[in-house]
C-alpha cells in the first residue's frame with residue numbers, strides 16, 4: 001500500500017501583498033521501504049511539502065491520501081496519525097537538552113494507543129536507543145552529547161513508535177561530513193524494517209544515497225524524478 005499519495009497539493013501562506021505560493025500542484029507518492037530525497041534551492045518549498053505530508057500543516061488545495069485514506073480533517077485523528085504513522089527528524093535535533101536521553105525518547109510513547117505503562121515505555125525507548133548505538137547513554141543528559149549523538153537520540157525518538165514513514169528535514173545540516181555520513185547510513189538502514197524515509201536536503205551526498213530524487217523548484221516538482229545508482233543495489237545502506 002502506498003504510504004502517502006499527494007495529487008495537486010498546494011499551499012499558500014498569507015494574503016494580499018503577503019501572499020506566498022509555497023507549493024503549486026505537487027503530486028508524488030512514497031512506497032513502503034524506499035528512501036526518497038527532496039532537493040532544490042532554499043525557499044523552493046521542501047519544508048512546506050514535508051509539513052503537509054506529515055499533517056503538521058493543512059494544505060490549501062489538492063488531495064492527500066495517507067495509507068490509502070484521505071488525510072483526516074479532524075485534529076484528533078490527525079494527531080493520532082502524526083504519532084503512529086510518521087516519525088519526524090529536524091536539522092536542529094529538537095530534543096530537550098536538559099532531560100535525560102531516555103526521557104527524550106519516551107515522549108512519543110506518552111500518547112501511544114493502546115496506552116503503555118511506564119515500564120513498557122522505558123523498555124521500548126531503551127530498545128530504540130540500542131538500535132541507534134546509544135544504549136550506553138540512556139542516563140546521560142542530552143546536553144552532554146555530541147551533535148551526532150543528539151541526532152541519533154532524535155532518530156531513536158522518531159523510530160520509537162515504529163512509524164511507516166520518517167520525514168526528515170535537512171537532518172545532517174548541523175553535522176560534520178563524517179558524522180553526517182553515519183547518520184544517513186542509520187536513516188537508510190530503517191528501510192530494512194520496512195520504514196520509508198522522505199528527506200529534504202541540499203546535500204548531494206545525502207540525496208545520492210537515496211533510491212529516488214525529486215527535484216523541486218519554485219514550489220513545483222520536476223515532472224520526472226531522478227533514479228539514483230543507489231536504487232539499483234544496496235549501496236545506499238553502506
Ligand SMILES: Nc1ncnc2c1ncn2[C@@H]1O[C@H](COP(=O)(O)OP(=O)(O)OP(=O)(O)O)[C@@H](O)[C@H]1O
Nearest residue numbers: 013014020022040041042043044045046047048049
Ligand atoms: N509560515 C510561513 N509564512 C509565510 N511564508 C512562509 C512560511 N513558511 C515558509 N514560507 C515561504 O514559503 C516558501 C517555501 O518555504 P520552505 O521553508 O518550504 O522552503 P525550503 O525549500 O524548505 O527552504 P530551505 O531549504 O531554506 O529550508 C518560501 O518563500 C518561504 O519564505
